[in-house]
Amino acid sequence: MTKEDYREKVEEHRQEIDLHNESGTKMSRVSRHRKKNGKKQTNPIMTVLTVVLIFIPLVILAYVWLIYEPNTSASENVNVDKKDDLVVEIQKQDPKTQPSAANDDEEKEETNDDNNAEVDEAKAKAKAEKEKLAAEEAKKAEAKIAKEKAEKEAAEIKKAEEAQKVAAAKAKEQEAKKKAAQDAAKAQQKTHTVQSTDNLYRIALKYYGNGSAEYVNKIKAANNLSSDSISTGQVLVIVP
Numbered sequence: 001m002t003k004e005d006y007r008e009k010v011e012e013h014r015q016e017i018d019l020h021n022e023s024g025t026k027m028s029r030v031s032r033h034r035k036k037n038g039k040k041q042t043n044p045i046m047t048v049l050t051v052v053l054i055f056i057p058l059v060i061l062a063y064v065w066l067i068y069e070p071n072t073s074a075s076e077n078v079n080v081d082k083k084d085d086l087v088v089e090i091q092k093q094d095p096k097t098q099p100s101a102a103n104d105d106e107e108k109e110e111t112n113d114d115n116n117a118e119v120d121e122a123k124a125k126a127k128a129e130k131e132k133l134a135a136e137e138a139k140k141a142e143a144k145i146a147k148e149k150a151e152k153e154a155a156e157i158k159k160a161e162e163a164q165k166v167a168a169a170k171a172k173e174q175e176a177k178k179k180a181a182q183d184a185a186k187a188q189q190k191t192h193t194v195q196s197t198d199n200l201y202r203i204a205l206k207y208y209g210n211g212s213a214e215y216v217n218k219i220k221a222a223n224n225l226s227s228d229s230i231s232t233g234q235v236l237v238i239v240p
Contacts, residue, residue, distance in 0.1 A: 189222075189237055189238060189239050189240060190207065190237075190238040191235050191236065191237055191238065192206075192207070192235070192236045192238055193233065193234070193235055193236075194230050194231060194232055194233060194234040194235075194236060195232060196232045198230070198232075199228070199230065200216045200219055200220070200228050200230065201216060203219060203236065203238070204216050204218075204219060207238045216228070218239065219236060219238065222236075222237045222238070222239045223236050223237055
C-alpha cells in the first residue's frame, strides 16, 4: 500500500466524517427551531392559565371580605319584620289608636280648611283693597278731567265775553264817531228858503259856486227830492 493510496483513503474517510457532521448539525438546527417554536406556543397558554387561576380566587375573597355581609342584612330584615309585626299587633290590641289617627286626620283637614279659608279671605280683602284704590284713582281722574273741562269752558266764556265787550266798545265808538260826524255835518250845513225866483240851478250856483248837475243832485239827495221842482217858502238843506 503506497502513500498515495493511504492518502486517498484518509481523504475519503475525512469526507465521510465531514458529511456526517454536516447532516448532524442540520438536524440539530431543525430540532432546535422546533423546540423554540414549541416553547413560544406553550408559554402564552401557561401565562393565561396562571393569571386566571390566581385572579379569580382573589376576586372572590375580596367580594366576601369587603361587600358580602349575609348575617347583618338578614338580621336587619328580621328586625324590621318583627317591628312591623309588633306595630300591627299593638294596633290590633289597642283600638284607641285608630280613632286617634282618624281624629288627627280630621284635625289636619280642619286646619287645612281654616288655612285655606284664611288665604281666601286675605285674597278677597286684597282684591277689594285693589278695586277700592282703582275706583278712587278713576274718581280722581274723572274729577280732574271735569275740572279741566270746566276751566276750559270758563276760559272760553270769559274770552267770548271779552270779545263781546270789545265788539260793543268798537260799535259804541263807531256810533259815537258817526254821531259826531252827523253833528259836525249838521253844524256845517246850511238852510235856504226858496224864493219865487229861485231854482235848483241858482241855489247850487249860490252855495257851491257851480250850477252843474252834480251839485244839483247833491241838493236833491240832501232834501229827498225826486224832481227839480221846488216851491216858494220851502226850506232846503245845503250840505257842505
